[in-house]
Amino acid sequence: MSEPATSIENVDGMVVVRASGDLDLASAPALERALTESLQDGQVETLTLDLRALSFMDSTGLRVVLATDARMRAQGRELFVIKGPPSVHRVFELALLEERLRFVEPAERGGSDADA
């Protein structure tokens, strides 16, 4: 079990929310708050959610990503998701959501700094 954390960064005018540790029922509220906070600024048209530092995610995390995607689409905004490690990305694959969400490479959307 890894200690969960979320951070919000502005990288070259792009808002990036990073989630780390285990994303489940206990940690999802903090990520939801970070996402809601990031979207309060009406100028923000796109948001990138970086899942690379997650160690675990279950359907509670899936729901947060889906709800954010649905809300942003309804507002004419766009959510980009940087894939997590295989065990995390597998949950999206099992849920048959790979096509529905917009997965991007880190370099496209403000994620390059976090690569060691």
Place this chain on the structure above:
Amino acid sequence: MPTPESFTIELAATPDTVGVARAQIDRLAGALSDQTMEDARLLVSELVTNSLRHASLSPDQTIGLSFTLLDRSLRVEVRDPGPGFSPAIRGTRSTDDAGWGLFLVARLANRWGVHHDGGNSVWFELDEATMEASSDEP
């Protein structure tokens, strides 16, 4: 320490319990493949989350988990004292809240089921892939 063949644990009905329940799978290291352990962690997380979301438990109530190593499979049962829920598996098109947990259980588990006997119980079994089929080890 030898790997236990079966054990049970009672955990408080609080959100932190989801992670504690997942961590129990580590006690079976050595007896299960990495893939089975990964799948089991996810499904345990889903079932405990289901209990916490749907059973209207108070923090002083507990969720019971039992883990049993069978011949070539793992059986896990999660029990709560709540009224239970109908095992509606979601479609994949809507964004409403319910059903993803059991959808994942249905996708990954070889066998699973629900029963009500005053409380609510959901169980699943994961079979080990055959030795021939496992290619994840170098």
